[in-house]
Amino acid sequence: MMENASVITIFYLSGLSETMNYRSVLFFLSLLCYCVILLVNITLIVTIILDKNLHEPMYILLCAFCMNGLYGSTGFFPKFLWDLLSPVHVISYSGCFLQALVLYSFVCSDLSFLAVMAYDRYVAICRPLQYHSIMSKQRVMKLVCFSWFTPFCIIGINICLTSRLKLCSPYIASLFCVNWVIVALACFPAATMVNNIVAYITILIYVFHGVCIVWSYIYLIGICFSSLENRAKFMQTCVPHLFSLITFLFTVLFDIMNIRYGSKKLPQSLKNFIAMEVLVIPPLMNPLIYGFKLSKIRNKFLGNMIFRIK
Template identity: 70%
Template structure:
């Protein structure tokens, strides 16, 4: 048993069904990753370079896109390499790092959405106090909260996982998942603390979700009373709600599949369930904000127009 618990490499068995069409999957995945990089970086650069967009709402959008770049970078390079490799393995330390990146990315998305909901609540429900509440210092604190808190929470989860003795090295996914590594533990008794911390983590982010729901219930209640508030809600909150809906559907789909999905489910469907939150949200969010928010759309179209005129 002691020999079995000394594991330095994990095998990612989720690739077994993709090998017959791996070249096709490679080019589709590469195209998807390049598009994610292009549209997210374009939005980030636009907001950074245009001083008129240096407002809390746009800075939070910039943070949102940067987090999308962080999460997808933790997945796509390794995934693309594995698609062309005959052996699909990842080192023990690499597995824990990937689990840390991917799950801190997902929870950072929820934290940023909660901060954006707070920003819209203050802007619409307390407009006269907006400037005094959403100061630069407050904005920096909220951005740090949305990044550092998930990173620290999942660092604790990963550190607790690293102490476990494992009796298997097979992970039935395309990437490393912390709870799957925990399931490989030799003794279920050793995972009690891991389970407790996992439940605490879930509770923390469920409260994030409740806060967002409460904010928008109050926003809708306020907007019904005023035409100006309704106009501001449609202009600035609809993109945020669209992003929130995309996030909720993709993450809940993956969580429900992990919790209730059958082991007999076709591997291709399991793979889709596993990666769709790394494809849909990072791709859709910058498009949603880029096209639905007038200021950003105008800046991007203006930049494209200037470039086209310059080439003529």
């Protein structure tokens, strides 16, 4: 890593090279988007923390889920907003790897939280009498730690393997630091074999997460629609999870398809939009989906609004 640092001390981000004439508009829209993300996520987090009636496993997991959204957004937006105001778009060597670690661990943690939340709904609907013994506070905290620290460690291994590579170019054709792009800058492609193996293992781990989530909801749909009571419970508590899952999978798959099959002839602005989707849409949409669909949160929020107006 020290050898790399002596050769490359900064990276140049070329993703904004075609947007010189729209910087002010992009800055305003991006700042507005970031402020809305902060507002909706912090509002939901504070609502859950302050209301003891919401100190239940589902809402604790939701609170941590929104915290992860803030974590990912903060890893992207401040630097992006600074670049929109700056004539030169650079990031330090260590800062680039740190940003890649934050953004990748955010995406993987989101999928882990969706898996844990699917498990929570499975226990609540299929084993209601054992729900509180299975989803105890200690177990919920272990699941939260699993959803945060496991992705962080797995992505950390990927980033450490990338940091050992000797790089031959400081130019990154993106808005932000992406691990696979940094690996592509390696002087010796043969040296990236270990990186590729670990990357494929990481992908398999999170594909398995996705398969488990999809299977659990297919199973829940089959169970719930045979009972009127379970059907009502599913519509009230599982539908928001499904919306979040669909939103997340759509943005991630769209990004992966662009990376794997995207044409180099696509306009840079379209590439930027595709790359930003997973960092913008889930953190923005998730608290709105849960805030509107979960009656306890909606009623609490509306009650506070009415109280303040009076």
